[in-house]
Amino acid sequence: xxxxxxxxxxxxxxxxxxxxxxxxxxxxxxxxxxxxxxxxxxxxxxxxxxxxxxxxxxxxxxxxxxxxxxxxxxxxxxxxxxxx
Numbered sequence: 001x002x003x004x005x006x007x008x009x010x011x012x013x014x015x016x017x018x019x020x021x022x023x024x025x026x027x028x029x030x031x032x033x034x035x036x037x038x039x040x041x042x043x044x045x046x047x048x049x050x051x052x053x054x055x056x057x058x059x060x061x062x063x064x065x066x067x068x069x070x071x072x073x074x075x076x077x078x079x080x081x082x083x084x
Contacts, residue, residue, distance in 0.1 A: 002069060004021060010077055024036050
């Protein structure tokens with residue numbers, strides 16, 4: 001299982017602060033995880049589309065799309081500007 005967390009506007013658009021999912025076969029990087037979530041359609045497709053700016057953190061550290069993801073990890077998604 002991978003724990004997903006959604007912050008700020010992403011949480012509002014998706015209607016959830018987070019969830020736990022099994023990593024689908026073939027998903028080994030944050031970029032692939034993002035594509036998997038986008039493939040769910042609806043709000044997920046809008047949030048994770050190519051035009052959407054979404055930052056990612058892996059186990060509470062900022063991470064690039066090529067970062068490897070594995071079972072037991074925590075992945076956070078948030079817009080580029082949060083807080084205030």
